[in-house]
Amino acid sequence: MAKAKRLYDNILTVVMAVLCLLWVYPVVLIFLNSLKVEGSFTTSTVFALPTAENFAGAANYIYGIVKMDFLSSFFYSLVITVSSVFLILLCCSMCGWYLTRVNNLLSKGMNLLIVFSMVVPFQMVMFTLSKTADTLKLNTPWNICIIYLGFGAGLAVFMFTGFMKSVPIEIEESAMIDGCNPVQLFFRIVFPILKPTMISTAILETMWVWNDYLLPTLVLDIKKYRTIPMAIQYFRGGYGRVELAPMMACIIIAIVPIIILYVACQKYIIEGVIAGAVKG
Amino acid sequence: MQKTISKYWPVFVLPTLLAFIIGFIWPFIWGVYLSFQRFTTVSKTTFVGLDNYIRVFQDETFTHAFWFTAAFTVVSTILINVFAFAIALVLTRGIRGTNLFRTVYFMPNLIGGILLGYIWQILLNGVLANLGKPLLALDEHYGFIGLVILMCWQQIGYMMIIYIAGLQSVPNDLIEAAKIDGATSREILFKIKVPLVMPSITICTFLTLTNSFKLFDQNVALTGGEPSNLSEMLALNIYSTFYGRSGAQWKGIGQAKAVVFFLIVVVISLVQLRFTRSKEVQS
Numbered sequence: 001m002a003k004a005k006r007l008y009d010n011i012l013t014v015v016m017a018v019l020c021l022l023w024v025y026p027v028v029l030i031f032l033n034s035l036k037v038e039g040s041f042t043t044s045t046v047f048a049l050p051t052a053e054n055f056a057g058a059a060n061y062i063y064g065i066v067k068m069d070f071l072s073s074f075f076y077s078l079v080i081t082v083s084s085v086f087l088i089l090l091c092c093s094m095c096g097w098y099l100t101r102v103n104n105l106l107s108k109g110m111n112l113l114i115v116f117s118m119v120v121p122f123q124m125v126m127f128t129l130s131k132t133a134d135t136l137k138l139n140t141p142w143n144i145c146i147i148y149l150g151f152g153a154g155l156a157v158f159m160f161t162g163f164m165k166s167v168p169i170e171i172e173e174s175a176m177i178d179g180c181n182p183v184q185l186f187f188r189i190v191f192p193i194l195k196p197t198m199i200s201t202a203i204l205e206t207m208w209v210w211n212d213y214l215l216p217t218l219v220l221d222i223k224k225y226r227t228i229p230m231a232i233q234y235f236r237g238g239y240g241r242v243e244l245a246p247m248m249a250c251i252i253i254a255i256v257p258i259i260i261l262y263v264a265c266q267k268y269i270i271e272g273v274i275a276g277a278v279k280g
Numbered sequence: 281m282q283k284t285i286s287k288y289w290p291v292f293v294l295p296t297l298l299a300f301i302i303g304f305i306w307p308f309i310w311g312v313y314l315s316f317q318r319f320t321t322v323s324k325t326t327f328v329g330l331d332n333y334i335r336v337f338q339d340e341t342f343t344h345a346f347w348f349t350a351a352f353t354v355v356s357t358i359l360i361n362v363f364a365f366a367i368a369l370v371l372t373r374g375i376r377g378t379n380l381f382r383t384v385y386f387m388p389n390l391i392g393g394i395l396l397g398y399i400w401q402i403l404l405n406g407v408l409a410n411l412g413k414p415l416l417a418l419d420e421h422y423g424f425i426g427l428v429i430l431m432c433w434q435q436i437g438y439m440m441i442i443y444i445a446g447l448q449s450v451p452n453d454l455i456e457a458a459k460i461d462g463a464t465s466r467e468i469l470f471k472i473k474v475p476l477v478m479p480s481i482t483i484c485t486f487l488t489l490t491n492s493f494k495l496f497d498q499n500v501a502l503t504g505g506e507p508s509n510l511s512e513m514l515a516l517n518i519y520s521t522f523y524g525r526s527g528a529q530w531k532g533i534g535q536a537k538a539v540v541f542f543l544i545v546v547v548i549s550l551v552q553l554r555f556t557r558s559k560e561v562q563s
Binding site: 009012013015016017019020023024026027029030033042043044045046047091092094095097098099101102103104106110113117119120121122123124125126127128129131132133136138146147148149150151153154157169172173176181182183186207210211212213214228229232233236244247248251254255258259261262263266269270273274277 | 281282284285286288289291292293295296297299300301302303304305306307308310311314322367370371373375376377380381382383384385386387388389390391392393394395398399400402403405406409410415433438441442445480483484487494496497500501504514515518519522531534535538539541542545546549
């Protein structure tokens with residue numbers, strides 16, 4: 001019985017390992033082709049390994065970075081993601097706390113709107129949102145975070161209110177009696193309690209903002225500012241002929257930091273996903 | 281206490297509320313308003329009543345996109361959930377390499393839709409070219425299959441994580457007791473595990489349904505709607521109505537399509553939640 005189970009488990013391990021290889025293969029394929037000389041492969045020869053004749057070394061990487069100004073794309077993506085996630089965490093945690101602790105008309109209305117906003121697809125507001133952003137001059141990487149706060153508030157506030165409901169109010173009450181005003185109370189007492197939800201929310205929002213394509217495309221001026229997804233898409237739209245090898249090099253440059261970040265804080269990412277799912 | 285805090289609403293709620301009005305409430309209301317108007321610039325609009333909505337349903341690309349999206353959503357939701365659940369079952373047995381497998385399967389979720397689309401476009405076109413079949417951009421059937429494969433590759437890992445969390449919360453003594461009573465492993469699976477992870481199933485089907493239905497980035501990058509809008513899903517169809525077609529009427533029609541799209545998403549969400557919630561049990 002035990003022996004049969006072990007054999008069965010070993011077979012499953014092998015199956016899972018093969019599946020794992022299939023899972024990483026697409027990325028490996030892109031990496032291998034990014035090392036080939038541009039034009040040395042066709043649609044059907046992408047599966048061949050780079051040979052001595054068509055090995056390009058880092059040429060595609062350098063070309064991609066220089067020609068597409070990929071480093072500034074990287075920089076814009078970073079600025080937008082960091083500022084948006086920071087703003088979302090700060091404002092939405094404050095808002096979420098208020099909504100659970102105060103039960104007035106404002107709270108009830110906000111709660112309803114928050115849930116409602118999570119169902120609305122982006123296409124519903126994309127046109128009017130980009131017009132609004134233009135009018136208010138919220139169309140640079142430095143202040144697009146306000147738009148992200150507005151459209152991303154739903155999920156974040158929902159996560160925070162969901163967590164706050166399970167936190168007993170007594171600690172806060174005794175802090176108030178000791179003379180804290182609500183602002184001190186929030187930053188000294190509540191903020192530290194919210195840390196696990198902060199991390200989960202930060203991860204979900206980062207995954208969204210970093211990879212978002214449509215919102216920055218519509219809001220930002222593509223000639224001046226290009227985020228990473230926009231830059232990759234621009235390879236297609238910008239030139240007559242697609243330069244496949246440099247494009248693959250840029251895909252690899254875009255993926256590597258995410259993979260490193262993922263391996264480094266995998267535990268938090270997976271917990272964040274589970275927390276988000278339970279709340280959602 | 282409530283009274284003191286409630287006076288501080290300008291500090292706690294106002295920043296979020298203002299951004300929320302700019303980023304959601306106002307664009308939403310304005311969007312609904314514009315769906316009844318004919319316009320090329322938003323400063324000059326004329327009221328046309330329900331005309332835009334009538335034209336939405338006369339637009340063949342829209343109805344085609346609807347059925348394409350519906351078929352895609354059904355196929356990918358079923359495949360993703362079945363595979364994710366199966367993998368989660370295997371990875372909760374305590375076999376060797378569990379952590380590594382989990383890490384690798386989840387990885388595609390961190391890569392953005394546009395990048396995923398191009399990665400798979402290169403891979404799938406390579407396969408099709410070697411088989412002597414038309415490329416993705418030339419045959420919408422391959423485009424459909426390609427989108428399903430891409431979506432599975434991306435989402436299975438995410439749903440697997442949620443299923444693993446669900447399966448781990450099934451109490452062990454319940455399974456032990458069932459074994460002593462002589463339950464087979466099939467009975468344990470379908471009579472104990474599946475009913476008890478019903479909340480996870482609700483969440484995962486909900487997520488996959490809405491993700492698939494609202495899919496945009498992957499669609500743009502993998503097929504771009506080619507050939508001639510035949511592999512276009514609803515979100516992309518709305519986008520190209522707005523930005524790809526010339527003519528005074530199209531922006532209003534695009535906005536009306538967006539409202540219809542929004543209503544469909546709401547209906548799907550409500551029906552699905554009610555349907556699966558009714559099947560949940562308490563342990």
